[in-house]
Amino acid sequence: MEIIQGGVCAAKGFQASGVHCGIRHNRIKKDLALIVSQVPATAAAVYTTNLVKGAPLTVTKKHLANGKAQAVICNSGNANTCNADGTQIAEQMSELVEKSTGIAAEDVVVASTGVIGQPLSIDPIAAGMEALVAGLSHNGSQMAAEAIMTTDTTIKEVAVEFTVGGKTCRMGGIAKGSGMIHPNMATMLVFITTDAAISAPMLQKALSSDIAATFNMLSIDGDTSTNDMVTVLANGMAENPEITSEGADFDAFMKALNTVNVTLCRMIAGDGEGATKLLECKVTGADTLEAAKKSAKSVICSSLLKAAMFGADANWGRVLCAIGYSGADVDVNKIDVAFQSAKGIVPVCKNGAGIPFSEEKAKEVLLEAEIEILVSVGDGPYSACAWGCDLTYDYVKINGDYRT
Amino acid sequence: MEIIQGGVCAAKGFQASGVHCGIRHNRIKKDLALIVSQVPATAAAVYTTNLVKGAPLTVTKKHLANGKAQAVICNSGNANTCNADGTQIAEQMSELVEKSTGIAAEDVVVASTGVIGQPLSIDPIAAGMEALVAGLSHNGSQMAAEAIMTTDTTIKEVAVEFTVGGKTCRMGGIAKGSGMIHPNMATMLVFITTDAAISAPMLQKALSSDIAATFNMLSIDGDTSTNDMVTVLANGMAENPEITSEGADFDAFMKALNTVNVTLCRMIAGDGEGATKLLECKVTGADTLEAAKKSAKSVICSSLLKAAMFGADANWGRVLCAIGYSGADVDVNKIDVAFQSAKGIVPVCKNGAGIPFSEEKAKEVLLEAEIEILVSVGDGPYSACAWGCDLTYDYVKINGDYRT
Numbered sequence: 001m002e003i004i005q006g007g008v009c010a011a012k013g014f015q016a017s018g019v020h021c022g023i024r025h026n027r028i029k030k031d032l033a034l035i036v037s038q039v040p041a042t043a044a045a046v047y048t049t050n051l052v053k054g055a056p057l058t059v060t061k062k063h064l065a066n067g068k069a070q071a072v073i074c075n076s077g078n079a080n081t082c083n084a085d086g087t088q089i090a091e092q093m094s095e096l097v098e099k100s101t102g103i104a105a106e107d108v109v110v111a112s113t114g115v116i117g118q119p120l121s122i123d124p125i126a127a128g129m130e131a132l133v134a135g136l137s138h139n140g141s142q143m144a145a146e147a148i149m150t151t152d153t154t155i156k157e158v159a160v161e162f163t164v165g166g167k168t169c170r171m172g173g174i175a176k177g178s179g180m181i182h183p184n185m186a187t188m189l190v191f192i193t194t195d196a197a198i199s200a201p202m203l204q205k206a207l208s209s210d211i212a213a214t215f216n217m218l219s220i221d222g223d224t225s226t227n228d229m230v231t232v233l234a235n236g237m238a239e240n241p242e243i244t245s246e247g248a249d250f251d252a253f254m255k256a257l258n259t260v261n262v263t264l265c266r267m268i269a270g271d272g273e274g275a276t277k278l279l280e281c282k283v284t285g286a287d288t289l290e291a292a293k294k295s296a297k298s299v300i301c302s303s304l305l306k307a308a309m310f311g312a313d314a315n316w317g318r319v320l321c322a323i324g325y326s327g328a329d330v331d332v333n334k335i336d337v338a339f340q341s342a343k344g345i346v347p348v349c350k351n352g353a354g355i356p357f358s359e360e361k362a363k364e365v366l367l368e369a370e371i372e373i374l375v376s377v378g379d380g381p382y383s384a385c386a387w388g389c390d391l392t393y394d395y396v397k398i399n400g401d402y403r404t
Numbered sequence: 405m406e407i408i409q410g411g412v413c414a415a416k417g418f419q420a421s422g423v424h425c426g427i428r429h430n431r432i433k434k435d436l437a438l439i440v441s442q443v444p445a446t447a448a449a450v451y452t453t454n455l456v457k458g459a460p461l462t463v464t465k466k467h468l469a470n471g472k473a474q475a476v477i478c479n480s481g482n483a484n485t486c487n488a489d490g491t492q493i494a495e496q497m498s499e500l501v502e503k504s505t506g507i508a509a510e511d512v513v514v515a516s517t518g519v520i521g522q523p524l525s526i527d528p529i530a531a532g533m534e535a536l537v538a539g540l541s542h543n544g545s546q547m548a549a550e551a552i553m554t555t556d557t558t559i560k561e562v563a564v565e566f567t568v569g570g571k572t573c574r575m576g577g578i579a580k581g582s583g584m585i586h587p588n589m590a591t592m593l594v595f596i597t598t599d600a601a602i603s604a605p606m607l608q609k610a611l612s613s614d615i616a617a618t619f620n621m622l623s624i625d626g627d628t629s630t631n632d633m634v635t636v637l638a639n640g641m642a643e644n645p646e647i648t649s650e651g652a653d654f655d656a657f658m659k660a661l662n663t664v665n666v667t668l669c670r671m672i673a674g675d676g677e678g679a680t681k682l683l684e685c686k687v688t689g690a691d692t693l694e695a696a697k698k699s700a701k702s703v704i705c706s707s708l709l710k711a712a713m714f715g716a717d718a719n720w721g722r723v724l725c726a727i728g729y730s731g732a733d734v735d736v737n738k739i740d741v742a743f744q745s746a747k748g749i750v751p752v753c754k755n756g757a758g759i760p761f762s763e764e765k766a767k768e769v770l771l772e773a774e775i776e777i778l779v780s781v782g783d784g785p786y787s788a789c790a791w792g793c794d795l796t797y798d799y800v801k802i803n804g805d806y807r808t
Binding site (some may be wrong): 118352 | 453454455456457483485486487488519520521522523630644708711712715716717719720721722724725727728729736753756758759795796797799800801802803804808
């Protein structure tokens with residue numbers, strides 16, 4: 001498997017586009033994205049577990065009930081959530097896609113991201129459709145990636161090339177992250193495309209299984225969004241024998257999907273709202289997978305630890321504290337902790353108690369932009385990894401007045 | 405019942421003291437507190453649920469096993485947690501109390517608060533005992549309250565006068581709060597004294613029952629501390645007939661305890677690390693108590709909502725979002741939300757959807773130092789209240805480099 005360029009347009013038969021249609025006041029920020037497949041594709045999705053769900057999710061869920069889709073439309077700047085006419089607007093968005101591309105409205109994935117509870121007018125979207133469709137291109141992934149950004153500071157896209165049944169396949173994705181992100185099944189917008197041929201049930205199985213170890217292990221701020229989802233469209237144009245059961249082909253597909261998802265997870269975590277650092281907590285030696293995951297997530301979610309990482313402060317007591325209240329079944333007297341980055345590794349805690357370390361060296365390690373928090377909780381066989389970011393002044397600034 | 409002065413020294417027979425003994429470098433910040441009762445007292449306590457527990461908690465738990473205590477010693481500046489010799493140091497603290505006051509070491513409540521994982525030397529404490537005991541006074545509550553502060557900016561004390569069985573009783577408390585505070589049974593240090601006569605089982609019952617609606621409904625940052633506890637000493641010097649069962653006397657005691665605890669909760673929330681505002685979320689109309697509590701706690705814990713409150717931004721979508729992921733069984737289409745303060749009330753959401761409101765008025769309301777977030781989730785009979793604070797630049801600053 002190889003990392004390649006092209007994002008959601010890397011796979012055969014996919015085009016994308018992004019324009020500024022006017023939902024946002026800022027004219028140089030694109031706010032409407034479109035992804036289309038040349039032929040109908042198998043589709044799978046996972047959705048937020050928040051009881052408050054964006055209207056677009058309801059519409060998308062209905063459209064994907066038959067396991068098929070051919071296009072994705074997504075706006076930023078407004079979440080179309082908690083609005084009386086939300087479902088109607090989301091339906092109208094799919095109808096606009098049908099009208100301007102010929103792809104049936106019921107084959108459209110609809111998504112919206114932005115402020116909750118402000119009515120979304122269909123007018124700028126309708127007005128922008130012509131330019132959006134005219135802009136569709138096999139090089140359009142970056143434009144679409146930009147159009148779905150909210151407070152993200154960088155576009156997030158990735159693509160890989162892999163082999164299934166002797167055929168070269170490609171898979172790529174774009175994501176928007178930033179705030180309101182917390183592990184609980186599909187916690188951001190991620191659109192993945194692939195030209196691999198795979199049945200709808202196996203595609204859903206691959207996605208549901210992979211997110212347990214990827215997007216569900218990601219947290220920016222502990223808030224689970226109302227709108228977020230991960231969708232995969234697989235159009236089969238790579239002409240591999242369709243994957244319809246587990247086996248080597250499914251494994252190759254899973255590996256590609258995991259690479260795409262882990263890469264997007266790391267991108268989202270590193271670009272969390274106000275973040276200056278990507279935090280990766282790797283827990284090993286747990287007696288159960290649940291204990292490993294709970295421990296890793298709890299560390300990544302601790303506001304105190306996140307603030308300490310912002311300050312490059314090796315305050316390992318907060319790592320122990322977070323594991324202690326995580327609900328994970330671990331022996332706190334067996335916990336070892338080390339901080340690691342490109343500058344080296346600093347062990348700070350052994351068997352639940354502090355060990356002498358150089359504060360100077362720790363500061364050097366923690367001033368890097370990617371920090372690994374390595375935790376061993378015993379001799380068990382299970383491990384887990386969680387991703388997050390530091391808590392900074394800018395997180396407060398961005399969220400103190402997001403709506404204006 | 406009447407609010408009175410005197411804190412932990414309001415009740416008959418209690419004296420307190422606080423000194424700077426040298427655990428902290430800052431010489432004008434007291435770091436060692438002592439509370440003593442003239443006679444042995446009935447005692448009850450609740451402790452943190454964090455698996456990582458401070459050594460002082462283990463020692464206190466042992467000392468309170470017989471339901472009796474006569475003194476409290478507490479230092480700030482060092483949590484005496486995750487240290488190899490922690491238990492030994494905590495035992496030595498009780499022995500120092502015995503040596504200098506004659507109160508048996510096994511009747512001493514020991515507590516420590518501050519940094520985790522740095523060895524606590526007994527030397528400054530031993531050296532400070534003479535001045536600490538010499539300073540004991542019936543006006544000493546404020547000194548003790550100051551000595552247990554960590555990053556708190558104000559002392560926290562309260563006292564009430566109430567009647568049990570025709571006798572005037574008094575109850576008072578001091579608390580330290582600030583960071584690492586999240587609802588999960590006894591999430592900070594609180595020392596309560598009363599001269600009411602009450603049996604040990606009824607005292608424990610009163611405390612355990614009350615904290616479910618007070619300290620367990622308080623969150624500053626979602627981090628459950630390793631060291632925190634709430635203890636009550638009841639020395640019986642008010643000479644009321646001992647409370648040994650439920651009934652009118654127990655109810656009067658419970659009411660006094662609840663007043664003390666709610667007052668301390670509000671003080672702790674309003675003085676959370678970096679906080680500029682006290683947030684009180686009142687949820688009504690729930691079908692179950694659990695749904696009311698989960699909803700209220702989730703709102704108070706949302707980083708996004710907390711940051712919005714800092715910015716005086718009426719971003720009610722975040723209130724709905726937090727209830728939506730709280731796990732509470734509610735109908736999101738029946739949720740009403742209003743913001744209220746001394747400047748008035750602004751309804752912002754009705755039946756799960758936004759309603760027009762004056763942004764100007766909302767800003768005026770949210771610029772106050774005490775904000776009520778009023779949430780109605782339906783027609784059910786249950787309600788709950790949770791306390792928290794806003795998320796500010798200063799929270800990040802304080803916790804970005806706490807150890808230096």
